[in-house]
Amino acid sequence: xxxxxxxxxxxxxxxxxxxxxxxxxxxxxxxxxxxxxxxxxxxxxxxxxxxxxxxxxxxxxxxxxxxxxxxxxxxxxxxxxxxxxxxxxxxxxxxxxxxxxxxxxxxxxxxxxxxxxxxxx
Amino acid sequence: xxxxxxxxxxxxxxxxxxxxxxxxxxxxxxxxxxxxxxxxxxxxxxxxxxxxxxxxxxxxxxxxxxxxxxxxxxxxxxxxxxxxxxxxxxxxxxxxxxxxxxxxxxxxxxxxxxxxxxxxxxxxxxxxxxxxxxxxxxxxxxxxxxxxxxxxxxxxxxxxxxxxxxxxxxxxxxxxxxxxxxxxxxxxxxxxxxxxxxxxxxxxxxxxxxxxxxxxxxxxxxxxxxxxxxxxxxxxxxxxxxxxxxxxxxxxxxxxxxxxxxxxxxxxxxxxxxxxxxxxxxxxx
Numbered sequence: 001x002x003x004x005x006x007x008x009x010x011x012x013x014x015x016x017x018x019x020x021x022x023x024x025x026x027x028x029x030x031x032x033x034x035x036x037x038x039x040x041x042x043x044x045x046x047x048x049x050x051x052x053x054x055x056x057x058x059x060x061x062x063x064x065x066x067x068x069x070x071x072x073x074x075x076x077x078x079x080x081x082x083x084x085x086x087x088x089x090x091x092x093x094x095x096x097x098x099x100x101x102x103x104x105x106x107x108x109x110x111x112x113x114x115x116x117x118x119x120x121x
Numbered sequence: 122x123x124x125x126x127x128x129x130x131x132x133x134x135x136x137x138x139x140x141x142x143x144x145x146x147x148x149x150x151x152x153x154x155x156x157x158x159x160x161x162x163x164x165x166x167x168x169x170x171x172x173x174x175x176x177x178x179x180x181x182x183x184x185x186x187x188x189x190x191x192x193x194x195x196x197x198x199x200x201x202x203x204x205x206x207x208x209x210x211x212x213x214x215x216x217x218x219x220x221x222x223x224x225x226x227x228x229x230x231x232x233x234x235x236x237x238x239x240x241x242x243x244x245x246x247x248x249x250x251x252x253x254x255x256x257x258x259x260x261x262x263x264x265x266x267x268x269x270x271x272x273x274x275x276x277x278x279x280x281x282x283x284x285x286x287x288x289x290x291x292x293x294x295x296x297x298x299x300x301x302x303x304x305x306x307x308x309x310x311x312x313x314x315x316x317x318x319x320x321x322x323x324x325x326x327x328x329x330x331x332x333x334x335x336x337x338x339x340x341x342x343x344x345x346x347x348x349x350x351x352x353x354x355x356x357x358x359x360x361x362x363x364x365x366x367x368x369x370x371x372x373x374x375x376x377x378x379x380x381x382x383x384x385x386x387x388x389x390x391x392x393x394x395x396x397x398x399x400x401x402x403x404x405x406x
Contacts, residue, residue: 085278090291101287103278110282116200117286 003027007037008052020108034058038066046076048120053082068097077118127171138186140319140344154188187264194232196285197239202363207243210361214329217359223255229333231260234271238303241310261316268313274303322351335365349374362387
């Protein structure tokens with residue numbers, strides 16, 4: 001079973017994503033900001049990360065840059081999931097090493113389509 | 122609840138005009154899709170819509186047909202056919218057209234254009250291989266409204282997130298208010314034309330590659346055969362036809378046969394009629 005780390009400061013979003021990902025056959029872990037996510041990744045790298053952009057303590061983009069520097073940090077497939085929906089943010093995310101990008105609001109269909117695109121399903 | 126005679130009237134009209142088969146178990150589709158048409162025309166119910174159509178209201182009959190035949194579409198739908206197009210079919214067609222350096226591709230029943238534009242993006246990605254080639258992509262549909270959307274190339278945030286890789290969104294789209302518009306260079310690669318698959322197709326000319334996916338599923342057996350026969354006449358002997366995952370030619374038409382090891386792709390059977398001559402641009406309706 002593949003694992004996905006859900007990183008979002010909204011408990012509701014984490015809950016919705018968790019439900020969809022369980023239905024898609026993933027084990028999930030949760031983090032409420034980039035720093036918590038980074039600490040979890042240092043211990044154990046997940047197969048995938050569903051990542052919000054704007055969070056307290058450490059943002060999604062800063063987390064991604066740090067993740068990619070970790071040994072084996074290029075492994076996890078990172079899918080941004082954020083309300084930032086302009087080209088500049090998307091380009092910045094790709095440059096930092098994001099594999100896909102979901103613009104909120106999202107639903108199970110979009111999440112499934114994106115995870116399929118990046119070979120997670 | 123629709124009266125049986127109104128249901129029969131609508132089912133007959135839709136079959137004649139578009140080939141669409143509506144069985145009584147799909148009556149709910151009439152309710153859900155025609156209620157907005159009724160509202161738009163200040164009619165109180167679908168019964169009133171039918172009554173007006175019985176009075177030979179051509180524009181209403183057209184709106185009803187459009188509303189019923191509009192189907193969802195998304196970029197790179199099913200993924201695999203596009204990989205097969207890029208990796209298998211396109212190289213084969215290029216090899217056999219090396220002297221002519223010209224390829225015509227048809228997205229039949231193209232709806233709002235996502236399939237045609239997906240092909241255009243793949244061709245752009247392979248621009249180096251295609252340098253010096255003339256490639257035409259034609260999208261046809263029965264719905265004027267869908268064709269207008271396709272020509273505008275304007276899609277919602279939801280539409281660009283189903284199947285379109287994010288790198289392609291960044292590369293080939295521009296944000297326009299809350300929507301995303303496909304690049305003008307890609308829009309320039311595709312021609313959209315109004316055409317009914319049940320009508321004479323000769324005016325469209327000959328196509329080396331035809332995508333007619335998830336269309337036949339809406340037709341009954343004789344209509345499927347007729348459409349496949351019509352399409353076969355628009356293809357050269359070495360052309361390729363892509364059908365949807367749930368569609369086949371087996372038991373429906375002997376004009377096509379499956380391409381070995383390429384699920385969903387068909388070529389003409391030996392002895393199928395040669396393609397019609399390419400019509401001048403602008404022919405047909």
